[in-house]
Amino acid sequence: MILSPESTDGGSISSDQLDQAVEIIRQRVDGAGVSEAEVTTQSGRNVVVSMPGVPDQQTRDLIQASAQMSFRAVLASGDGKPVPEGQRTDYAKLKEPTEKPKNGSDQNWITPALQKEYELKDCSATSSQQGQRQLPADRAVVACSADGSQKYILGPVELKGQDIKDASFSQVTSGNGMTTTGQWGVDITFDDAAKSTFKDVTTRLYQIYGQDPNNPAPPSRSCSTTRCSPPRAPRP
Numbered sequence: 672m673i674l675s676p677e678s679t680d681g682g683s684i685s686s687d688q689l690d691q692a693v694e695i696i697r698q699r700v701d702g703a704g705v706s707e708a709e710v711t712t713q714s715g716r717n718v719v720v721s722m723p724g725v726p727d728q729q730t731r732d733l734i735q736a737s738a739q740m741s742f743r744a745v746l747a748s749g750d751g752k753p754v755p756e757g758q759r760t761d762y763a764k765l766k767e768p769t770e771k772p773k774n775g776s777d778q779n780w781i782t783p784a785l786q787k788e789y790e791l792k793d794c795s796a797t798s799s800q801q802g803q804r805q806l807p808a809d810r811a812v813v814a815c816s817a818d819g820s821q822k823y824i825l826g827p828v829e830l831k832g833q834d835i836k837d838a839s840f841s842q843v844t845s846g847n848g849m850t851t852t853g854q855w856g857v858d859i860t861f862d863d864a865a866k867s868t869f870k871d872v873t874t875r876l877y878q879i880y881g882q883d884p885n886n887p888a889p890p891s892r893s894c895s896t897t898r899c900s901p902p903r904a905p906r907p
Contacts, residue, residue, distance in 0.1 A: 674717060690712075707722065739832060744826040812825050835862075839858050
């Protein structure tokens with residue numbers, strides 16, 4: 672397969688962007704379980720994917736899909752393996768949410784069906800990694816971490832990659848802003864409309880979880896036989 676990357680703004684593709692595309696496609700091929708595959712560049716403008724045999728349509732779609740960035744609230748998190756049978760929720764006794772979700776962090780997004788999907792999800796399975804490419808943006812979903820060690824219930828998309836105006840990296844400074852911590856961070860600048868949304872989302876999440884911004888993931892969510900409780904904020 673020979674792929675020709677295209678820029679969304681019509682500009683030319685840099686060598687760094689081409690290398691990044693190669694790395695992304697290589698991760699997708701490895702995640703799909705394709706053995707003896709090679710991903711290289713050609714003439715400084717194309718990406719060549721070589722693999723034994725003829726790839727099926729699912730593999731072709733996976734390789735050719737455009738990479739998308741989205742921002743979602745984490746509603747629950749846990750180990751990437753399925754919950755042991757004896758520890759699973761009694762799904763038949765779970766009740767449907769009585770109210771419509773008010774925002775992307777609302778626990779009312781989590782239905783009994785979604786809770787069941789989350790508990791049974793095996794993030795070590797190849798199909799789990801493939802399925803993350805087509806997650807619907809307008810509802811809560813179950814997703815896996817890149818390495819399959821963790822799984823999450825995520826709220827609907829609240830910000831998209833298109834909302835980012837600029838991004839750069841720099842060393843993270845300490846609380847006084849005078850010295851660096853030795854760690855690298857990403858500085859993101861949103862467009863005017865997204866700035867307000869980002870402020871609202873992050874303010875809401877901090878009010879819910881009250882956590883250190885360096886450790887933002889909410890704790891695991893617990894369920895009884897009749898309902899699921901929201902994550903508890905850690906004690907100071």
